[in-house]
Amino acid sequence: MNGDLWDSHAGWWQREFTDGADPEYQEQILPLVDELTKGFDKILDIGCGEGQVTRALPSQPSRVVGVDPSWRQVAKALERSTGESYAQASAASLPFQTGVFDAAVACLVFEHITEMSASIAEVARILKPGGRFVFLLNHPLLQTPGSGWVEDYTSETPSQYWRIGQYLVEQETIEEVELGVEIPFVHRPLSVYLNSLADNELSLQRMLEPAPPEGFLERHDAYRSASHIPRLLVLVCEKR
Template identity: 55%
Template sequence: MAEPADLWETHATWWQDGFTDGVDPEYTEQILPIAASLLEGRQRVLDVGTGEGQVARLAAEGGAAVVAGVDPTSAQIVEAANRGGGPVYARAGADALPFPDGAFDAVVACLVFEHIDAVDEAIDEVARVLEPGGRFAFFLNHPLIQTPDSGWIDDHLVDPPEQYWRIGR
């Protein structure tokens, strides 16, 4: 049986191809805009489970002076570094972050914590590297947003038109 770390290495390109550059509408339409909003004004940002660095690059583009991303897979870290954009990357798990106490004023984790076995240790590490009063923004998968045919609906029956999230068909 393959170890979890080996599985992440094996499937790194699947994650890169499936969630980057507008491929996944949920990620592009929901997660990235909310992440950008939650990181606005933050100057030292850590992206836990950075993958190929999409959210870390978003933080750098948003004006953060220092942006770091960590991921347990070397394939993701190599891809993130190749894509550039300003952040620095390190191979590390969320349960052993290689940064000093209080190093960041924001930590973000997009679709990561549902995959972590050592959740308590990871939360402790996030708390340790966050400065007092820092922000921890995390996003989790929920079955309601994974239902086939779910998505934003433009309701033109009201004026002005509004949007709501349709669950399923």
């Protein structure tokens, strides 16, 4: 059902977040992915959507593959392809042999996946020993559902702060991100992700929490007020 929602709303994602429309991708995510995958040859992009991350990978396009369960996303990726290959598949069941990729990327995907443990196990399975996993998430701690910038004028001394939602509560929600566009989200504490990586021989090498980029802050005064709160978390792991 969740996959169906992504397929129904593929056009919304492509219009609002790809092809240069989104400053966080342009200024931050795509350059980071490029930097963190340099020097790796055969690379898999898991949950590739219409392929903007796949196309930004620094390897030869013929050495790059993207998978996504939404056919509408895969069809657009094939249309926009500059030589990369694409296939329709879920992260929980990757149609590849064991140990064939030098690196894998998952960009803002696992917060939409219910079968998280099986999907992390699949990442570990398809990577060669010494392979890299670049794992980008909406920051699970600071962007917990219910989090946001608060300007509180109810007391004599007004205060401004970042509120955090119910961090420890694992929950699946369907969020209406725009009128008529419902997208599934799964919130998990950071420890759930880190322990799943550890259980699958994916050792953490670096953790990045970049500040929101300027093009995003320009969009709203409240965004600038919260410029000290990261939206993105990047985990760089090595398969043992």
